[in-house]
Amino acid sequence: INHDAIDNDYVRQLDRRHVFHSWSAQATLDPLVIAGGSGCRVWDYAGKEYLDFSSQLVNTNIGHQHPKVIAAIQAQAGALATVAPAHANLARGEAAKRILARAPQGFEKVFFTNAGADANENAIRMARAYTGRDKILSAYRSYHGNTGAAIAATGDPRRIPNEFARGHAHFFNPYLYRSDFWAGDEQQECERALQHLQRVIECEGPGAIAAILLESVPGTAGVLIPPKGYLEGVRRLADHYGILLIFDEVMAGFGRTGRWFAFEHFGVSPDLIVFAKGVNSGYVPAGGVIVSAPICRHFDDQMFYGGLTYSGHPLAMAAIVASLDAMAEEGIVDNADRVGNGALAKGLSQLASDHAIIGETRGVGVFHALELVSDRTSRAPLPGAEMAKIKRALIDKGLLPFVVENRIHVTPPCIVNEAEVAQGLAILDEVLGAAS
């Protein structure tokens, strides 16, 4: 490759000719070209810079090209670039030890996967094997990944054309702004959502349900912070019926909410924790399941029927070790808490009071969503064509947003500083002002 001859057009054409994209009809795509990045910024081959308030797919919690993580991957590549999962490997052991140090009391081991979907897949398999039960309950407003059981567990309609795995049932989770329970406040939403879940459990047959699988804070579904008492209530129901509780922390974990795990905000602990994304910011694909002691005991003498060639891949593990160490040494989770719940949250509230197009802003840490509406009273979602125009305008002005349905998800890296927040908010202000 002659790198001097490469420009945006060349890379875009190469992509359009040869690359088959996710979740898309292929003909209409016009992907943004990204050549490099550093911290909260990325740029193209013409030198145009973008402030990355998407963290790509909400995964670059440590920002782009963190030097310590890059150096660790390079060093590991020089020592041992791959190894079979059956062998003992230093980087894998150190990564598991660091992840467990962040987990609540009572978690003992980590099963590594390649990403979030296969982590959910294996958590579901563990729950079924442990309980001897079949069904998995999960929320309609959820995304759990694009493999057999993970996509069937997903609530959002992307599951429907992929629905072939058996044993899945769904329930409505709390979402006060668009309440499925005709609730007028958080407490009502919480009580009614729990009552509904209890009815679903009773109707599906408690003795048939292996696990309730929930995102601690549903992300792609709209950054839906559960009302106070909801996760405690789910834990109580699970305990009452002998059902395992799995928290999917793939998007919300490792700093995104200003804590290492999102469930820490609610004082509730699950039986299995599913992670990916922020654990090493996706520098090398990795995910996994953190397994609590009773489930570890079960598999001490029972075979676990699951495995992956690249489970605990050394490059991914070296990236985990370096990411978690750098996040601790540099106070990156605290930064997400301070800047996210400070300048970012305040600025977004200000935008919501200035622009009628924003129906609601909600979030925690560096995990926020602006819900755009064509009418504040009816809360009618802003139509897709207008969302597409807003997305285009934000990108033209140098801000990468994570746009889902009628929402702008504001999810910068956990390292974002006040100046970058101010710059991002100014672009949002200008674009939403012009759209109102």
Ligand code: PLP
């Ligand atoms: N679970 C949650 C909560 C997610 O947000 C995602 C991806 O966005 C997944 C699982 C799937 O992860 P992956 O795309 O790494 O398979």
